[in-house]
Amino acid sequence: MKITCPWCGERGEEEFIHGGPSNVERPADEKNSDDEISDAQWAEYLFMRENIKGVSCERWGHIHGCGQWFNMVRDSVSHQIHFIYKMGEQPPEGWEDVNE
């Protein structure tokens, strides 16, 4: 697999690390302090995963390159990379339907 880092361009997959799904939100925020979050909520956040068979948004890090993190829309069956977008950005519209 070749991956196009938004900063460095196309590189071999060995330079990258997979950093889990993009859309996991920390349950504690300004309104809820850490103590108000139940063990079950922490477990959901820390461990439970959708582990999607098919297309999903993932975080990747170019750890053996520029060290930057970015997002990727990838198919876990075909390994096809559909989109790459920067941290803080939203995936392109219609990303869920890329296989249709």
Place this chain on the structure above:
Amino acid sequence: MQRYSVMSLARNALSHHEGWQQAWRSPDPKPEYDAIIVGGGGHGLATAYYLAKEHGITNVAVVEAGWIGGGNTGRNTTVVRSNYLFPESAAFYDFSLKLFENMSRDLNFNIMLRQAGMLMLMHSRHDAEVMRRNINAMHMNGVDAEWIDTDEIIGMAPGINCNPDARHPIVGGILQKRGGVARHDGVAWAYARAADALGVDIIQQCAVTGFDIKDGRVQGVQTSRGNIKAKKVAIAVAGHSSVLADMAGFRLPVTSMALQACVTEPLKPVFDVVIMSAATGVYISQSDKGEMVIGGGLDLYPSYAQRGNIGTLEQIVAGILDLFPGLSRVKLMRQWAGIVDIVHDSTPILGHTPVDGIYINCGFGTGGFKATSGGGWTLAYTVANDRPHKMNEAFTLKRFETGAFIDEMGAAGISH
């Protein structure tokens, strides 16, 4: 069931081997069962067998999307052992190994168990110190393990690179003599045949596509061959656990990854022991056919593609050549991968799910072949009694909430 024996072999030879019965039937699904097992890998088939044998629940179907044993059961490198660190794991895996030791007799099927030993190599003084401690822990848990020095290693594994200048010098190893290999397909077939004989329906080419759930309780499954009712459903689908959980409306702490293996062209017998090197992440054994069976670590990222990537294969081969430089001219014949179910603490999840009547067996990741027997046995117990057995009560999904992890990877540093 037509029993296999030397006599039956001789008798059938006289009739040109045309009189053998089929090993199991291929029935159409009935409208309803007492229990349905999703997944016809070793764990699913063993669950069905022990449900029938130990608990008298024989109105059972095993529903398999492809063919039995076509998942990780038929793709693994067949290592069996029980040298785990924590008491919960040691008890469970040793129980499994004991079932393996009696499996050929119990199931009347030669699973070709070869207990020539499992040798784990140490490459530094620090490795050695940790492992000496682990040997003591294993003894405390009643599991056999012994320290082996380099001279003994050279005797057991001719051709191994014990040169002190090697990139990963070998300073010793620990040996579990009861460890070894068994025929993986044989285990699936043996359980299938014995379960079928007790009345279990094995339904292949039938994928589960959904669950019927009412008021938080399972009523049955939807499949590519129609709906089937059951008040109890057990899921044993390894790398596809999250997909099935999603159908039932819950999530699991599982990530699906590709794990690969490869075999060389057959060679004359070189060694009979399984050799593993935690530092290089590779392991090797020689099959009864003479092929060198080689395995290593996981691919780099989550995947549902049963292929395996080249980068990881290169690393595995490099690690093996470091240990056995003499193999450098031997050709690789086949390479393949299976999708394994990785959890954070390298300990299985075996028991209840958030849906009443649905039970799960998953999280065995890179090392569940050796637990085919115990995984099936404990899941059958849990399904039959609606509560876990002492042996699997710590392997609950709840541990991710309570923090009662059993971190075998961190502790023992070993997989497979």
